[in-house]
Amino acid sequence: MPIVEARGLTKVFRRPDKGSGLGGAVKHLFARRYSDKVAVDHVDLSIEAGEAVAYVGPNGAGKSTTVKLLSGILVPTSGEVRINGLHPQRDRNTVAYQIGVLFGQRTQLWWDLPVSESLAVLRDIYGVDHATYRKRLARFDEVLELGEILPVIGRKLSLGQRMRADLAAALVHGPQVVYLDEPTIGLDLAVKDRVREFFRSLRDEGTTVMLTSHDLADIEGFCRRLVIIDQGRIIFDGDLEGVKDTFARERILHVETARPLPLEAVRAALPGAEINIEETPLRYAVRFDRFVMTAGQVVTVLATLTELVDFRVDEPSIEDVIRRVYSGDLVLPR
């Protein structure tokens, strides 16, 4: 049985149509007009225990709304959610022990308390015993270096410190399912790396993780399953590697040579590859399909034709692929 299951999940927000300025506001008092915005549109999703899922999409695609529906914060307009077979609103208390939620844009720490106190309050809310709590804290400290920020008052935390503390806060009760909504937003690279490492350790311990991000570097090397949402609809749900194999077959070999390349000879030796001359003299880019030839083969061919000074292989990131999906360039199979 899937641990998280959504069927036909739909959320429609009703927004008042107010004209601009004061006039519009007054008019709205007398003639109320609303427009419906469909934020999440018939989403079906099922996540197995221990699975790590990336949930990506452009801004305003409905990522956060989905997370709020899956955690019982919002009541769906239609469709339903089950967490371990439980209804997130009707069984709110029971579900609360099983899920952990982090909204990167919002903290759950108490503004006026030191981090250690905030965490202790949460420990008491969840009724975590002291021994377990100490063990978890020690583990958070290992990866997140929590120790140094425990005495800091909530409002005095830097963004990176806050995010690390919030991660600990979301996991204090050892939830089975964790939703991470934009958990690396605004962080500098060093902190991002640390946080990403923490995600991996979570996954390796068997926690079910749903990671929402528009930083695709967060998901590479973290999860195998990729779900893409756009305008409230899921447009892809499948294997991350599969997407790369299907749509990121292309590799580019950048070479620097001692003497000019005999382009005709190269083209004859590497049918299917495309050779471009780059702006700097004696630099070339060879574009090829990695299922047709290997980078090794390309290098060998070039080395027989001229003397190579330097080379480097670029592979497209999943980011490029997804960007092309958003822009309608690529249509992924469902």
Next chain:
Amino acid sequence: MRLYLRLLGAHFRSMMEYETDFLILAAATVLMQVVNIVFLSALFAKVPVLNGWTFWSVLMMFGAVALAEGVGSLFFDGMWSLAWQINRGELDYFLVRPYPVALQVSSAALGINGLSNIVTGGLMIAAGLAHSAVDWTPWRVALAVLLLLSSVVIKVSINLATNAVCFWLNSPSPMFAFAMHQVGDLARFPLSIYPVALKAVLGVVLPFAFISFFPIAYLLDTGSSQWVGLLTPVAAVYCAAVAALIFRRGLRRYESAGN
């Protein structure tokens, strides 16, 4: 209970950082009660008895209202920021914790001025009682405590219910609840002086009269329908249930806030 005090206590520290604010607010609250008493004595200098109510018995009603308000702001002040919390999407994390959402809302602030209301209210009640001819038996003392507790529950429930209306109003400020709170000020005077419509409002729709008038009429044996005062605990249970229902219904409409 212990956890609730802990949640409240989280705001105590910041409160203490603004010591002058606290002192000014406390002084203002006491001043307001003093003005009330001055007004009351001026009134009773002209009319010695108001529908069977003396200065001291009306003072007790003022005291009961102040006490209930004081408890409401000292322990449940967060309710008054519900509108703002809804508007800002602050309930998100409350909704994923295994603790009643209403209590997380009400513990989100600590109204330290409630303390001076509790003290002045308590003093007013004590002064009123000292001038009354109540025959104190243990049973009557217990009943008085129960009535007082019920009156506090009613005030807090009305606060919750009227603030929860914000789930429908989408307003970022507690205007509706504040307006209703003002209506509650009418309950400082004997209900019997008001026209029928107002009696119905204060006795049934927004039962502010159960905070002060009915229980005190029963305790002091004043007025014509003292037995109604015995219904105060029933009114308290009813108010709490209705408030909880409105809040739960409202929570289903909660829309969080966009990022």
